[in-house]
Amino acid sequence: MPGALSCSAEACVHNQGGLCTANQIHVGGTNATTSSQTLCDTFAEKGFTNAVTHIGNMNIMGEIKQVFSNGSIQMSPYIKCDAEKCAYNSSRICTASNVQISGVNADNSEGTKCSTFIE
Template identity: 35%
Template sequence: MTILNCSATKCIYNENELCSKGDIEITGDNAHRADETNCGSFRDRTTAGMMNSEAQHCGCEKINIDCKAQECTYNDHCNCTASAINVSGCSTDGCNETKCSTFACKC
């Protein structure tokens, strides 16, 4: 499992910059730069409508990552092999962009 630090604080799964989803998907099949990747599991906290105010959510430091960025050095048959990654994202309203800042092209 990979250590995940996530700054996409608008995501419904983000709990203190950790992920409470359990596993995530990084997209960007043809990516050659980090800006061409994103967290396919991102769900906007304000529009997702899934948040139950009584539910207890805990963020995980280590997580399974299904990586679709085929050109990434850390992608081994769609599994992320990096010891740690950073998913960066916007924390302001109107911004749903995320990326895997750890992406490194093997090309």
Template identity: 35%
Template sequence: MNKINCNANNCSHNSNGVCYANRINVGGQGATEACETCCGSFLDKKHYSTLTNNTNADGPCDCIVCTAEKCTYNDNKLCTAET
């Protein structure tokens, strides 16, 4: 999987626009549109500092777990979208 870009500059897992969380949890179980989803992995830097070196794998995030049941890319709660 390619790197996951992130525009949440105040997220502890964001380093230069790339997500470094162990995994991304996409929330929005009943969502019918992308704007009804959210990143459940978000942690505000103001409270958690920088966690970009807090990963199990080397480098950027490579796993997206998704609870958006109606999403085309949701395959058994794993995201299959190309990044």
């Protein structure tokens, strides 16, 4: 089951008000031992071209649920995770119930990280 995902990477095309609108995301960092060694490989800088390119990865049902929620996070993408040493990684799928991707000043995927990572 996908977990609720919030994101501070405001420059990402998938970020809408701190929530991730992607249907699937990919957390990279195969050999990561800390959160800072992870990254969101799904990051794409906001702009018309990236919006059109990534339209196939929109979480439409999550967005509809979010509109009708009373403040709880309904955006729950499928999270593929390469961080083998993370306690939430189960066969390369994230099992955390709440995931936080950080990247306030990010302008590419290397500027992001999975703050939920724990070894």
